[in-house]
Amino acid sequence: MELFLQQVFNGIxxxxxxxxxxxxxxxxMGILNIPNFAHGHLYMLGGYVTYFFFATLGLGFWLSLLASMIILGMVGVVMERVVFRPLTGQPPINDFIAAIGSLVFLEAFALAVWGPQGLRITNPYPETFQFLxxxxxxxxxxxxxxxxxxxVGLHFFMKKTVLGATIEAVAQNREGAMxxxxxxxxxxxxxxxxxxxxxxLAxxxxxxxxMLSPSMGAILGMxxxxxxILGGLGSIPGAILGGYILGLIEALGGGYVSAAYKNVFAFGALILILSIKPTGLFGKKEA
Amino acid sequence: MLKLNQVHTNIGGMQIIQDISLEIQKGEFVALLGSNGSGKTTLFRTIAGVLKPKIGTVEFDHVGIHRLPVHKIVELGLVLCPQGRQLFPELSVEKNLILGAYPLRSDKTRIRKNMDRVFEFFPILKERLHQHAGTFSGGEQQMLAIGRSLMSEPKLLLLDEPSVGLAPLIVKLIGEVIASISHEMKTTVFLSEQNANMALNITQRGYVLENGRCVLSGQCSDLKQDEKVRKAYIGA
Incomplete structure (x- = not known):
């Protein structure tokens, strides 16, 4: 029972x-209509930027986190402007190639600046406690x-603000939004x-x-x-639920069978769910 | 109010619109007639800025708008209610209308007032306020599309084939609403139609498009008598 609860906690x-x-x-994806393959690498860069502020400059954890979010937010704006916007109206394959080019660049950049060895920031809250x-x-x-x-915050932003509604509008009908x-x-x-x-932030x-490493973005992006895909392309609730499901599958599979098979369980679950429901958990009937 | 000067528009290397010049005065109610594929939609998309003309200029209130992005043109008061409606299918009626008033987004009372006016034209939209637009029938979607395009109080409204694919009763209702938009709201309306009967009965004058060229223009009473128009579009 304790092993189970421990794994559920880790899974969550x-x-x-x-x-x-x-x-x-x-x-x-809703906006671009293609998956940004570099997303995992932006996550990796976010980790390194936090490391830079926290470990190198010695700012506090929360301040480093905030700085990292702001800088990555700006990286996102620049990436949209210089990588993807010039490709508007061109075949989707160009966006694919641009996204892959960005991920190669980001990984090489992290490798050049921080090196290949794993880095870790000191845990600001290492205290442990017992619960259940x-x-x-x-x-x-x-x-x-x-x-x-x-x-919860993002949900309210999307559903209750005009700016949030414009994001949904652009995803649902770009020309209608214009x-x-x-x-x-x-x-x-x-x-x-x-x-x-x-x-x-994540x-x-x-x-x-x-550990932070330049290659950590690839597996997380995958x-x-x-x-x-599990949650249904473009579905926000699907992405959230899918995230928790994958976390639980990995933790339980890893805890009861072997941690070495963690990814086997993750990909196995994907194949299983897609063979039962090809459009994903929250997918629409027509893609 | 709207002035096109020798406009040519290409799509994928094909010349779709050729040498069109036309002018619409404030308060007018004008029809654009033409069969399928004659270039009506392309012309409207060029005026609204979705497509850019290869040659020629588009002026709105004496300002050249043919190089402006679409949202700037909307802010100036020129709104296109597009063919295919282009609604937001997974947003409610209410949100579709609120987004229609995007240029007025800071003025909540004006949005409220405009929404009430849309409900006067189409009471069914009020009953379905929280329903998703994608669940609607074609006629209801067309009503919502017209309603959405009125939300920003356009000075000039371009309506691209609002009657296409709809039942005769709905076409009649929509025709009446468009006529009252023109008369009561003092909005200048440019209406594109294949249904020449409906269009010529409510508008004042019209242009006839054929293969991307303007082949005929004049008062509706004259166009109705024209042999070519009768043969091609009225079927009499």
């Missing part, structure tokens, strides 16, 4: 991160709470900023728990991609 923590990263991916017989660290609880707060007077380019830039800033919270 992983799932929180996955949910946030997948949420950012799905938001941008399982051991929790404050940092891990913080990951779960922050993710939940971010998801014709109502929405500046579609501005909405794209804002969506990118939200997507990259939230990825930086990376910042996890950087005291896991998983975010699985989650988005």
């Amino acid at each position: 923590m992983f799932g929180s991160t996955y949910a946030i990263v997948a949420l950012g991916l799905t938001l941008v 017989g399982i051991t929790m660290t404050v940092q891990r609880v913080l990951v779960i709470v922050a993710a939940a707060a971010l998801i 014709l109502t007077g929405i500046n579609v380019n501005r909405v794209s830039a804002i969506t990118f900023a939200i997507s990259t800033a939230t990825a930086a 990376a910042s919270f996890l950087s005291p728990i896991f 998983k975010a991609f699985i989650i988005v």
Whole structure:
């Protein structure tokens, strides 16, 4: 029972991160109509920027996190402007290639600046406590709470503000949005900023728990991609639920069978769900 | 109010609009007639700024708008209610209308007032305020599309084939609403139609488009008598 609860706790923590990263991916996918393959690498860059402010400059954890979110938000705006916007109206394959080019660039950039060895920031909240017989660290609880707060906040932003509504409008009908007077380019830039800033948030919270390495973006980006397909392309609730499901599958599979098979369970679940429901959990009938 | 000067528009290297010049005065109600593929939609998309003319100029209130982005043109008061409606299918009626008033977004009372006026034209939209636009029938979607385009109080409204694919009863209702938009709201209306009967009965004058060229123009009473128009568009 304790092993089970411990794994569920870990699963929810992983799932929180996955949910946030997948949420950012799905938001941008709605706008661009293609997955931003570099999303996992932007997450990686967010982790390193936090490391830079926290470990190199010696700012506090929360200040470093904020700085990382702001800088990554700006990276998102620049990326939309110089990488994707010039490709508007061109075949989708060009966006694919541009996204892959960006991820190669980001990984090489991190490698050049911070080197290949793993880095870790000191855990600002290393205290542990017992709850229901399982051991929790404050940092891990913080990951779960922050993710939940971010998801609720984003939900209200999307559903209750005009700016949030414009993001949905552009995703649902780009030309219709233009014709109502929405500046579609501005909405794209804002969506990118939200997507990259939230990825930086997820990376910042996890950087005291896991090693940072230039290659960490690739596997996370791949998983975010699985989650988005699992949840149904372009579906926000699907991305959130899919994130938690993947986290739980990995943690339970890893805990009961072997941690080495973690990714086997993740990809196995994807194949299983897609064979039963090809459009994903929240997918529309027609893509 | 609107002035086109020798406008040519290409799509994918094909010349769709050729040498069109026309002028619409404030308060006029003008029809654009033409069969399928004659270039009506392309012409409207060029005026609204979705497409850019290859040659020629588009002036709105004496300002050249043919190089402006679409949202700037909307802010100036020129709104296109597009063919295919281009609604936001997974947003409610209410949000579709609120987004229609995007240029007025800071003025909540004006948005409220405009929404009430849209409900006067189309009471069914009020009953379905929280329903998603994508669940609507074609006629209801067309009503919502017209309603959305009125939300920003356009000075000039371009309506691209609002009657296409709709039942005769709905066409009649929509025709009446468009006529009252023109008369009561003092909005200048440019209406594109294949349904020449409906269009010529409510508008004052019209242009006839054929293969991307303007082949005929004049008062509606004259156009109705024209042999070519009768043969091609009225079927009499």
